[in-house]
Amino acid sequence: MVLKMQAVQRRLIKKTEALVAKDVELRELERVNGELKKQLVRRPGPEVGERLNRFRQVANARSKQIKASRKSMFHLISLSSNSWWCSSSASDS
Numbered sequence: 001m002v003l004k005m006q007a008v009q010r011r012l013i014k015k016t017e018a019l020v021a022k023d024v025e026l027r028e029l030e031r032v033n034g035e036l037k038k039q040l041v042r043r044p045g046p047e048v049g050e051r052l053n054r055f056r057q058v059a060n061a062r063s064k065q066i067k068a069s070r071k072s073m074f075h076l077i078s079l080s081s082n083s084w085w086c087s088s089s090a091s092d093s
Helices: 002-042 046-092
Strands: none
């Protein structure tokens, strides 16, 4: 009878140790879960990505406008410098 009690006590101790280990593991997982939730709250939502894409589109459109204006301006400058060159060489003759 004493041997049976000792065997039951050993089984109880093992089960208790396993339960404590599972409890520690559960607490660690809950801690990690809490940290991940905090990080998730700080992350931007899909609307931020949509706004960023819109800003990129606007920036690209403005960049194209600037390039076209620059090209037009250089063209006008070259035309005016050519006309100046032609008019000054014609007046020299």
